[in-house]
Amino acid sequence: MKKQVTLLREFTKGLWEINPTFKQILGMCPTLAVTVSAINGIAMALATTFVLVFSSLFISLVRKWIPNQVRIASYIVIIATFVTIVDLVMKAQFVELSKALGPFIPLIVVNCIILGRAEAFASKNNALRSVLDALGNGAGFLISLFVLGSIRELIGSRSILGYQVLPNGFEPWIIMILPAGAFLTLGLMMGFANMFIERKKNLERESLIAQYKRAGREEITEEVLKEAGV
Amino acid sequence: MELLIIFISAALVNNFVLSYFLGICPFIGVSNKTSSAISMGMATTFVMVLTAIVSWLLFNLVLVPYRLEFLQIPSFILVIAALVQFVEMVIKKVSQPLYRALGIFLPLITTNCAILGLALLASMRSYDFMQSVIFGFGAGAGFTLALVIMAGIREELDLADVPKPFKGAPITLIVAGILALAFMGFAGMI
Numbered sequence: 001m002k003k004q005v006t007l008l009r010e011f012t013k014g015l016w017e018i019n020p021t022f023k024q025i026l027g028m029c030p031t032l033a034v035t036v037s038a039i040n041g042i043a044m045a046l047a048t049t050f051v052l053v054f055s056s057l058f059i060s061l062v063r064k065w066i067p068n069q070v071r072i073a074s075y076i077v078i079i080a081t082f083v084t085i086v087d088l089v090m091k092a093q094f095v096e097l098s099k100a101l102g103p104f105i106p107l108i109v110v111n112c113i114i115l116g117r118a119e120a121f122a123s124k125n126n127a128l129r130s131v132l133d134a135l136g137n138g139a140g141f142l143i144s145l146f147v148l149g150s151i152r153e154l155i156g157s158r159s160i161l162g163y164q165v166l167p168n169g170f171e172p173w174i175i176m177i178l179p180a181g182a183f184l185t186l187g188l189m190m191g192f193a194n195m196f197i198e199r200k201k202n203l204e205r206e207s208l209i210a211q212y213k214r215a216g217r218e219e220i221t222e223e224v225l226k227e228a229g230v
Numbered sequence: 231m232e233l234l235i236i237f238i239s240a241a242l243v244n245n246f247v248l249s250y251f252l253g254i255c256p257f258i259g260v261s262n263k264t265s266s267a268i269s270m271g272m273a274t275t276f277v278m279v280l281t282a283i284v285s286w287l288l289f290n291l292v293l294v295p296y297r298l299e300f301l302q303i304p305s306f307i308l309v310i311a312a313l314v315q316f317v318e319m320v321i322k323k324v325s326q327p328l329y330r331a332l333g334i335f336l337p338l339i340t341t342n343c344a345i346l347g348l349a350l351l352a353s354m355r356s357y358d359f360m361q362s363v364i365f366g367f368g369a370g371a372g373f374t375l376a377l378v379i380m381a382g383i384r385e386e387l388d389l390a391d392v393p394k395p396f397k398g399a400p401i402t403l404i405v406a407g408i409l410a411l412a413f414m415g416f417a418g419m420i
Contacts (some may be wrong), residue, residue: 025258112255179251186403
């Protein structure tokens, strides 16, 4: 039973706790570049997740045979193989999307999320855990790209996923679909996310202090609080 | 004349960092101090020009004649990794001061998406040899420019009273947004 819980954790930690965009600040280039609309963001995140899952699986399977000195080069070759598959499939099946995403599909090779997970997780854990970790990180990436893409599309062209949401009377802010809008939106989103996290942390801390006081525990030092994880 | 347009376009109008979003990681990571920004920019420009030359040769003399275009991504990334390693070794041998200035930044460049992006864009637009080299140089110059401006702003920003949740990456992104707005002013040049 306990094992199952920990396996689930491998997946869920990627959603927010170590969210690639907001917490690890990795994979910034595609995040900023393709989120002109929500659909582009989703396509990019799915392509990245595919590469992430399969390269994590393969790297964790062969991790015992790769000499330490050439591991990065080997990881890159494995990743590049899957990126080529995605690139060719997209070119053949989704011509429009492939054009919209431009060089950013081949650039998944150098997306730091994938190499980061390979180095930090897949090279040290078994295949099942690595795949779950990759899926979690991919899902976290998908969430951030979808939210960012939706906000930019909503304000920049009045719609979400191509359906018009705001009335015609709303004058679209062109800046939101220009490069500058990407930087501004992501910067503000990150700032507010940090603010939210900090507020939650403070609340938890205060409630714990109150709890200790009720229990009649006098000495509430920094160490005690740190031990409780707040 | 056409070469000049390619240079200006890569350096200013379609700046790699501020309008193509290539090389954001070093842009956020290394833009703390002006001195390291200049070193990073120089190292990147150097590798970019070399990459433009080598990737053009590889693509047009090896991959196209043998109909191996589908190997573009793995071959480019391997060539870039080997090139960076080679450059690092040569610099270490030839000039110690230069190695000390650029040394720590060189390994970082391998995973800089601006380098691979440059090689891919140049082959996508089917530039000829001279155009590729100028494109590489312009992109490097634009990257350096953006990095140095950003480092200058961030040095001032350290003294400013930024709200705590916005410190670090968020404020850097917002400043980059304003900088991107300013760079839009170059759009009329070509």
